[in-house]
Amino acid sequence: MLRKLLGLARTEPIDLAQWQRITAGLPFLDHLDEAERALLKGQCEAFLAAKAFSGAAGFVIDDEVRIAIALQACLPALHLGLSGYRDFVEIVVYPDRFVAPRKEIDEAGVMHEYHDELAGEAMQGGPVVLSWPDADPAGGHAGYNVVIHEFAHKLDMVDGSPDGAPPLPAGMRARWTHTMTTAYEDFCIGLDRIEAAIPRHVDPESAAADAWYDGLPLDPYAATDPGEFFAVAAEAFFTAPQALAHAYPSLYALFRDYFRQDPLTGAGDSRSR
Ligand SMILES: [Zn+2]
Structure with missing residues (x-):
């Protein structure tokens, strides 16, 4: 731990057989070629040396957990570098979803205290907190990845509070703002339409509403x-x-240029690599 605080530990080698076993069959790595897989492994080794994992509520952290989280955290940063993750050291992992106390003052000035059940949380300048059943890549499904989600927030928070715009090359800023705003507004309109279409006897928070969403x-x-x-x-x-590419082709192209990766090239490929 002291070495980590002093920045002396540079990398923590990952056993190749263990790496291959953990990464085998993960569909969100299908688009990476051999050189990118090697780059990802190297980044994970630097990431593991720089971060301190701790288990909460009795959760025991082992190397499988650390590597599985590291590889998902490093994936978005593969060509951006790990500098976006410099503002924190700690990653806290719970054995299940965790409860976070919240306080909110409403428009009438009344303080409301409540609890949120969370799968993950990224705090500005602070730790990333994850629920292992949600963070375990073996249990993931299309469109859902809490580790990528929280570390996308970390990239976004490099230049301040998370506003949907991480630090960008100067040439990309206007395109980013236009594309993100257009897609966000379209999505909100689509959601409003769906919520209006859900019959009154169906609770929008219940599984019965899933067919609409x-x-x-x-x-x-x-x-x-x-x-x-x-x-x-x-x-x-x-x-x-x-x-994503089907619904928002311009947004997909924007992310392809920002992350400098093209996950579509792996979609539908063999997962045997
Ligand atoms: Zn979030």
Whole structure:
């Protein structure tokens, strides 16, 4: 730990056989060629040396957990570098979803205290907190990846509060703003339409409403604000690229140029690599 705090540990080698076993069959790595896979492994080794994992509520951290989280955290940063993750050291992992206390003052000035059940949380200048059943890549499904989501927030927070715009090359800023705003507004309109179509006898929070929300190209949580839209769309970019490219081709192309990766080239490929 002291070495980490002093920045002395540069990399922590990952056994090749263990790496191959953990990465085998992960569909969101299909688009990477051999050189990119080697780059990802090297980044994970640097990431593991720089970060401190701790288990909460009795969760025991082992190398499988650390490597599985590292590879998903490093994937979005593969060609951006790990500098976006410099503002924190700690990654906290819970054995299940965790409860976070919240306080909110409403328009009438009344303080409301409540609890949120979370799969993940990224704090500005602070730790990333994850629920292992959600972070375990073996249990992932298309369009959902809490590790990519939280680390997309970290990239977004490099230049301040998460607003859906991470630091960008100067030539990309106007295109980013236009493309993200257009897609976000379109998504919010689509969500409003779906919510209006759900019959009154169906609870919108219940599983019975899923049939309506399934028509959306992204998880409804993306409508929360532009910061969440970026994080949810980044999850989709890596884990459901065909759906994102179909719904928002300009957004897909923007992310392809920003992340400098093209997950569509792996979609539908053999997963035997
Ligand atoms: Zn989020």
